[in-house]
Amino acid sequence: MRAAIGVWRWRRNPLRRTTDLVEAWVALVAVALLVLAVPAAGWISGTRTDASLQRAVQAQTRQRPVTTARVVRLAEAPAPGTQSPESAGEQPARRAVVATWSAPDGTTRTGTVATRRELSDPGDTFRLWTDLDGRPVTAPMRPETAHAHATIVGLLTAALAAVFVEAARRLVVRRLTHRRYRRLDRAWAEAGPDWGRTGAGS
Known part of the structure; x- marks a missing residue:
């Protein structure tokens, strides 16, 4: 305005x-x-x-099918780094376990993965995302x-x-x-020599 x-x-x-x-x-x-x-x-x-x-x-959802994993026992070594940056703050609440799951081709796989502490007892089940070859991967990005x-x-x-x-x-x-400023300087340079003189410019 x-x-x-x-x-x-x-x-x-x-x-x-x-x-x-x-x-x-x-x-x-x-x-x-x-x-x-x-x-x-x-x-x-x-x-x-x-x-x-x-x-x-959508591409990640297609390439990372979700399956159900079952805890066999607690793992002695930490799980490979398969967590996404979105869940980095959840690391203290997670625990490495040895679990079994079904690969997309129907074969059974066993490996060390991380899950929430409340789902780390033998026999507990949890969701696990894998690639098309059945290897654990991070969860796909959520739409939100x-x-x-x-x-x-x-x-x-x-x-x-x-x-x-x-x-x-x-x-x-x-x-x-x-x-x-440049224009003012030029104008002053032209008028300056006659400034204050009686009859200047007459």
């Missing part, structure tokens, strides 16, 4: 300089970009990222996690776009200010 008022104020003002009008228009364009283009950039970026991540979720990541990307894109718009506006205003 202030940018629009500035353009209108400098429209027919006898004190208006060309740089004043340019600066007002630059401010108006910056406001329009911040209101329209910046949110659009964030929305487009977030939407495309979400679509890409959802395709990755993909949505959260896409939202973050969209917000970051919008923030970076806003920073770029404001930086561009400040750069233009700075150059306009330097241009005004």
